[in-house]
Structures are given as C-alpha cells and as structure tokens.
Amino acid sequence: MTHPFVAGDRSPFHPAMGTPGVGYLQLMTTAAPPRVGTLLREWRDRRRLSQLELALRADSSARHISFIETGRSRPSQEMVLRLADHLDVPVRERNALLIAAGYAPHYPERSVDDPSMSALRASLERLLTGYEPYPALVVDGTYGVLAANRGIAALLEGVAEHLLKPPLNAMRLTLHPEGLAPRIRNLREWRGHLLDQMDRQLALMRSSPLRALYDEVAAYPLPETGGRETASAGDTPPFALPMMIEHGGRVLSFISTIATFNTPMDVTVSELAIETFLPADPETAAALGRFSRS
Secondary structure, eight states, rough: OTTTTTTSSSSSOOOSSSSSSHHHHHHTTOOOOOOOHHHHHHHHHHHOOOOOHHHTTTTTTTTHHHHHTTTTSSOOOOHHHHHHHHHHHHHHHHHHHHHHHOOOOSSSSOOTTGGGGHHHHHHHHHHHHHHHHHHHEEEOOBBBBBEEEEEHHHTTTOOGGSSSSSSOHHHHHHHHEEEGGGGBHHHHHHHHHHHHHHHHHHHHOOOOOHHHHHHHTTSSOOTTOOOOSSSTOSSSSOOOOOEEEEEEEEEEEEEEEEEOOOOOHHHHHOOOOEEEEESSSHEEEEEEEHHHHH
16 A cells, blocks of 8 residues: 655645644634733733743843833843743744734745755655665654655554545554554553653643644544553563554554754754654564565
C-alpha cells in the first residue's frame, strides 16, 4: 500500500490543515484587538513570574513592566521581543505581541511547499527515510501530517479510506474509531497520553484549530476492541509508555520520541515536529525488519 505523503514519493509535503493560523486570525477579527500589556501580563501569569522577577531577567525595572502592562508605556519592538524571549512565548504568539504593540510581525510564516523551504524539505525527507523501517512522520502545529515514511504507511493498513484522504491528521488517524484505535491494545493509556500532550500545547498557545481538534478527538467513543491491555502487561515493565498495536497477527510495541527545531526563525518551522516510533522490544524490531524485506 502506498500513500501520497510517503517520503521518497513525488512531492510528499503538502498543507495538511489549510492556511496556518487562519482560525486564530479569524478569532482576532471578531473581537477588540488585545493590548500588548494585557497579553504580556497573561504570559507572565502563565509563567508564574512577578513583575520584579521578569524585570530582573529582562534587564528592566518592575515599574517599567507595570507601565507596559497597564498601557501607560508603549514598549519598543526590541523590548517586546526581549520580554517574549524571557517568557518563553511561542514564535506565532510573539508576532501577535508585536502586532498588538503596533509593530509589524518579526517572524515570517512560509508554507513548507515554498521554494525557500526546499533545503528543509530535503533534510526532512532524508531523516524520514533514514529511520526506515521504523515509523516516522512530520506534523504541523495542529497535527496535520506533512510527510511520513513507509514505516507509517505499513501501520495504516485497515484504516478507513476517509481518514486517509488529505488533509491527514495524526490525532484523527490514531484515535478515531475507524482509525488505529481498535488495534491499539493499551488505547486508554495512549489516548490519555495524547490528550494530555494536546492540553499542554493549548496552555502555551491560543489556537482555535487546535482547540477544535482536541474537542473532536476527546469526544470519540472508545472502540469495544481497543484498550484491552495496559502498558505493563508484559513481563518487563516499560521504561516509557509504549504504543502497543496489533499488526500482521502480532502485537508491536513502540516508544515515541518527538523532535523540534532549536531557535526557529519562521512560524511554520517553529510548529513542526518530527515524531519517530522506535521498537520497545526485540520482537518488534525483528518484525519491522521482516516487513521491510517483504
């Protein structure tokens, strides 16, 4: 079975969820634009920092931070970026802070298909291919699948056709009752892990598309055939929560790892994640080797 997003095929990258950030921008146009001071105070509260603590980190004063938050002082572009850095604000939200302060966005937002991203696409394709036969994929900020290798494609056998039509979404593929969910032996644990992961992201960024996706997948019913086992069902306790999935008449066990880019200078790149599924036991490694040779 082949899929149009498999690395190595022609043009494996494609927009998976439409224009990035559209949901957020539409939300912004239906309400009064927030002041930069209000947004900065929200981020400071999230990080549980006092005005004095933030001022010391940003080489400023608590009085100046107070004036910015109350609207009595307009911060410079450099100050907005400095405060955002010390508050660990996501790149997309840094642009929102700048716009609220009356400045142009600092970070560009280019599609992965943009010609300027050709080196990125080539590097990600080599990475995905290098992980074979182990499954690996690239997702955007709302878990849209931008590219995947043949290891992922092998696991998708039996998934409903409507879930395999673009735009593909990793959360839907995994948790939908017609997706991988019925074959995941420890579905309740794995589902809880994925929902917690999304919840942590929502605490870091305001994204109406991500919130809508969370509400959708959290409402999926648990298939009667899924979740029969816990991750510790084997003889040896796992060192990390595995995904245990039925495939080819056996149960494969995978440990998931997620990689992101350090110091991204583009909104799209800042939200990319490369997820790999490594064998959690020798039996899974051997089975993947056999699949790759068949």
